Amino acid sequence: MHWLDGVVVALYLVATLYIGLRLTGRVESSQDFFLAGRKLPFWAIGMSLVVSDIGALEMIGGTAGAFRYGVAQANFEWIGCVPAMIIGALVFMPIYYRSGIYSVPEYLGRRYGALVQGLQAALWTFFLAAALAVFFQSSAKMFHGVFGWPNWLSVLLTAAIVSVYTVGGGLEAVVTTDVIQCVILFAGGLALAGVGIARAGGLSGLRRSLDALGPRARDHLKLLMPVDKRDAKGELTGYPWTGVLLGLGFVLSPAYWIGNQAIVQRTLGARDVWATRASMIFGAGLKTVVPLAFVLPGLLGLVLLGKPSGGEVDPNAVYPMMIKQYLPVGLRGLLYAAFLAALMSSVDSYTNSAATIFVRDIYQRFFARERSDKHYLRVGRLVSLLLIVAGVAMVPVVAAYKTVYDAFQSFLTLFQGPTLALIVLGLLSRRPTPSAGGVALVGGVGCAVLMSHVMGLHYLHTAFWSFCASVVLLLATSAGTAPLPDAELDALVYSRGGPAR
């Protein structure tokens, strides 16, 4: 690494540590720790929402997807985010905020009972904790390739810095450092795109070069791809438009933006209901420009570096190759800092969210109900620290048994459709009952397993059909079981004359 690039990276790390440390003394209660004392401004939450969604691996994967499939990769930022964020802002987040919850499992627990809360909390805690180890392990490999650093250096450096501000400052420190990380990420990504466009002869030059690639890049400027797009071996490939619309747009995206703890928790830290809504809309605006930074470089890589899959360039190597070949010294350091920022924002978010769910939905709900607020704050800090230490300690395990995590991640996606059904119907209707919630969750996941592993459906289609199955189960079972009393439902369900208050 050139010394000037090293200075840029060091400046970023020092700034993050300084700001994180300044915020550690302001936490006095568990609400300060888990919800930043409910005083965050909308723009900081919006930036934090977006940057938490962009990990170092997504930077590589997004560019690789654009290299293979073209602008269709942008669906994950556009139709896969914007509509759900708008609806989430106007309908769902205000109800979460007013009900005074700290987590999504806590909402589901109030709406459907302890079984659903316990299942969701255990699942999310385990997933978030395992994901930390995978972030460390995968990123260490990537940093070794990009920076030439030994694996232990990037793991320990990231873990040490993140643990200082996450354990000390809680959500406020996480969101504040996310703001810096967001600026670095966008600056780095847009710098690469700008240099790449200049190299390609402008946007018109890019267009001409893509046209010159012929059938290989025929669909690269189309957002929606055919249902039966096939690769050179005749296998179905890409993102079928039905899956993008029904699976991504209607199920996976809403499940993420209104059901993922790391997302919801940030909006709950807002100053007021308006800031909760504004943060999501502001985040949707940022999402609109994300493909310029992390999809466009994939298209540029295609015309500047070589052929799509099957050719001589590994799609996963496109982003690092673009950085090494086309960015000048100094700007390259900015991209290196962006990689670190992406990793740190993911690690701090997952740590804080996992600690929140563990303390609120498992420890406080099932083991220690009537303790002091200071006690829960201490436990929250301890769990955060233990999660990071466990993440680092599990790196060799994850490296050896990566397939176990992959299997678990696939397992988690089977929950997306059923969980979304419980949230949407539970929030929009008074009819679903607690008993029906348990049946729909377990039955819906069973249907998803059948569709995915027995029938071999595409994961986007599995998400859609398992959502439908859960809706049917929820409504059918609710017809024969007793609902919650109206007084309890008032704060948990949207009402026709306006949101419940």
Next chain:
Amino acid sequence: MNFQSLAGVDPLVGVAIVCALYLVMLVWVLTRRRDDITEGAPDRKRWRDLRLWIVPLILIQIALHLIFR
């Protein structure tokens, strides 16, 4: 259930559906009361009306789907 029966359908149909859904969302947003949208806002300044943020967002999404169709 993998929608292979729609293999012959042009993805342009998908573009039309997406744009139509965005238009429905646009109408839904515009018909919401200002008091609901600005609930909790610290003041009554015009920019606090989130409908003014959402409308361009939706129009940009429609434009992107028409450009990359």
